[in-house]
Amino acid sequence: MTEIFDKLRDLQDVLxxxxxxxxxxEEAPKKLFSQDELLxxxxxxxxxxxxxxxxxRKKVVMLKTELAEAEAAREKGEKDMDNITTHRxxxxxxxxxxxxxxxxxxxxxxxxKQEKILADINExxxxxxxxxxxxxxxxxxxxxxxxKEIAAMQKKLEKLVKKEEKIVPGVDPEIIFxxxxxxxSKETGIVAVKGNVCEGCHMILPAQFANKVRNxxxxxxxxxxxxxxxxxEAEDGEDEYFHLDDTxxxxxxxxxxxxxxxxxxxxxxxxxxxxxxxxLGYDD
Numbered sequence: 001m002t003e004i005f006d007k008l009r010d011l012q013d014v015l016x017x018x019x020x021x022x023x024x025x026e027e028a029p030k031k032l033f034s035q036d037e038l039l040x041x042x043x044x045x046x047x048x049x050x051x052x053x054x055x056x057r058k059k060v061v062m063l064k065t066e067l068a069e070a071e072a073a074r075e076k077g078e079k080d081m082d083n084i085t086t087h088r089x090x091x092x093x094x095x096x097x098x099x100x101x102x103x104x105x106x107x108x109x110x111x112x113k114q115e116k117i118l119a120d121i122n123e124x125x126x127x128x129x130x131x132x133x134x135x136x137x138x139x140x141x142x143x144x145x146x147x148k149e150i151a152a153m154q155k156k157l158e159k160l161v162k163k164e165e166k167i168v169p170g171v172d173p174e175i176i177f178x179x180x181x182x183x184x185s186k187e188t189g190i191v192a193v194k195g196n197v198c199e200g201c202h203m204i205l206p207a208q209f210a211n212k213v214r215n216x217x218x219x220x221x222x223x224x225x226x227x228x229x230x231x232x233e234a235e236d237g238e239d240e241y242f243h244l245d246d247t248x249x250x251x252x253x254x255x256x257x258x259x260x261x262x263x264x265x266x267x268x269x270x271x272x273x274x275x276x277x278x279x280l281g282y283d284d
Contacts, residue, residue, distance in 0.1 A: 001216045004171060005230045008179060008190045011167045015183040018160045021153050028150055032142050039135045046128045053121045056114055063111040070104035175219055175228075182226055191222075192232035199232075201225035 077097035084090050168176055182189040191200035196210045203224040205213075213220050214231040222229055 007167050007171055008228060012183060012189050014160050014163050015180060016187055019184055021157050025150055025153050028146055035139045035142055039139055042132050042135060046132060049121055049125055049128060053125060056118045060114050060118055063107055063114060067107040067111055070100050070107055073100035074104055190228040193229050194232050198222045200227040
């Protein structure tokens with residue numbers, strides 16, 4: 001079992017690094033998320049500004065037509081002044097000229113206003129185009145850098161997989177399966193028992209179970225955190241919660257477990273934890 005424990009400790013280091021790299025590879029694309037989001041927002045704003053530009057441009061064209069019509073009406077009225085013969089005709093034509101002149105003035109003012117807006121939007125569009133082009137370049141460079149980073153991580157991962165393949169022979173595949181799940185969720189999968197205490201979760205273990213771990217005849221999982229346990233003598237000065245020759249047993253542990261009822265059942269929802277209880281002799 002000493003050889004198995006040594007293998008598991010070596011495997012723990014390999015798996016911990018392997019899973020960390022895998023998490024980094026999954027998270028890596030998110031580094032460009034803000035850049036992607038910014039580029040999408042810039043493009044959306046550009047489309048909206050361009051639509052505004054088109055609407056204002058059409059309005060400017062319409063105003064220019066209206067201005068030309070108002071100018072023509074005013075000029076025609078002024079020419080017709082030479083042909084009037086009565087005062088009544090003069091009053092009517094004078095009103096037409098004044099109305100045309102007022103319409104011409106108002107239209108020209110509105111046209112100048114809309115042309116100013118159109119020019120501002122046009123400048124904004126040019127600026128937006130430059131920003132989009134710059135952001136696309138930055139994103140392209142970021143993706144190229146990310147591809148290199150992921151490629152480097154992939155090489156490391158391949159080396160770790162080879163190390164893993166060299167370690168696992170001789171270890172029960174079911175133990176490896178459970179061990180991998182523990183490492184993924186808790187990072188450490190094999191810990192010492194010192195003074196009847198699991199060094200992983202710091203829970204006090206029943207004396208008989210601690211004795212079983214101390215004997216080292218087989219693989220034992222902590223009933224609380226599911227980690228694989230090996231025995232390590234307490235160092236000088238370290239307190240032991242129980243002596244290993246105490247009369248306590250896993251039967252006592254089972255009685256305590258039953259008294260807690262459904263509350264503890266919720267903590268055993270992890271299949272790995274249920275498997276651990278089975279290993280200890282508990283039924284579902």
